[in-house]
Amino acid sequence: MQLRLSLPAMALIMAANTQAEDYVTFQYLQYQENDNRVSVSAPSVMINKDFGTDFTLNASFVADAVSGASPTYYAADTVSSASATTVDSASGASAYSRGKNIAADRVKYGNVSFFEQRAAGSVMLTSRFANRDELIVSGDFSSEHDFESISGAAEYMHWLTPAKNQSLSLGVSFQSNEIVARCVDEVNCDASSGASQEKQATAVNAQISFMQNINRTSYIKAALFYIADDGYLTDPYLNVVRNNNGVTADVVGEKRPEKRRGYGGTVRYANALTDDLTLQVGYRYYQDDWEVRSHTADTDLFYDLTHSWRFNLGLRGYTQSAASFYNGTSNYFTDELYATSDYRMSDFHAVTYKADVRYAFTKAFSVNLGGNYYDQSTGLKAVSLLTGFRYNF
């Protein structure tokens, strides 16, 4: 499409940093965690289509098939099952086994198996005005058998200078989630009874960002964000142990606050070091009123060996502090209002190593293959492989 544009039209588009293209891309993700925990197969497709120079429509769809197991405390059926680390959720009763005043030696920590399918989609429309400011409106949905989510977002990007080298963006989104929770409030906690309750949660996300072109080969972008979560924020499948006196204990569902306020900032710097080599460096700071604080730093290096071959190496480091109501042991909680033993709420750090390659058969058609290795200090390790193609039309 760009070849048919006149020079003024090209300059109009190039005034902005990104150059829109018509394309369709298909990507297939295979994700596997260690210890036979979560395994994900996820095909996805995205289409991007310009309508003149003023509108761009982007739509994507993904279908996940997730299987595996999540580690949590549970009440073993018998003492003799102590060696079992996997509980079959399909059979029902033992899946999320909870119980009050049970023998302490029935308290086990192991993987509870599950299978989940998720379908999620997104549609985004970008409108450009006469001054080339942009309004982006988007909608998302996500559906699982025990979770439904819909969200809408709007973002306005304003060029601060006629040369369009500085921009300010303001965006806000609203998300509504519906969660099917079993055994909440410890009522009818026999999973085989099928007892469940529908719970709601909402999330409001606001972000302001500033972009500055530094020169013809580099730019920097900084953003501040604020997230307000309200409603049922507990994981309905995870348990904690309370009142463990060594003889008896309670294995009950975890409980998190029904309000969470998080905020933070990001900065990203991109520099085309040479015609073939591009460096990106990013940083994010996050904290919330659950006392989680985190630092994320990432870097990517892109190398265009030829017009056909592109290589990408990436590295990401992450560290977080524990939520105030987290404890991973089985003899800590008594009557605290909030309690979780979810390792994701613990104090940990993680590193991701990334590598991928793209080969372009023609200007219109390319294929890609890449992999990530994620190593978390909690013991979680994960490998993800991604392959797919892109067709520019």
Add this chain to the structure above:
Amino acid sequence: MVQLFLSLALLLTLSGCVQEVKPWEKETLSKETMEPSGGNALARKFEEHIYFSKEASKGGGGVAGGGCGCN
């Protein structure tokens, strides 16, 4: 955090290291590899989704995006 953000914006605006880039000089800035996604938006979506489901932090990647029952 807000002060840092404003300071950065002001510093960049006033700094001598910032040069005015003409529209016809933005070819490099418009390269796929200069985009935050590196030219593969779906791959970036997958990455963000994995991090969201395995870590307690979120946000900073823009306001658009759906939820999941994974965290």
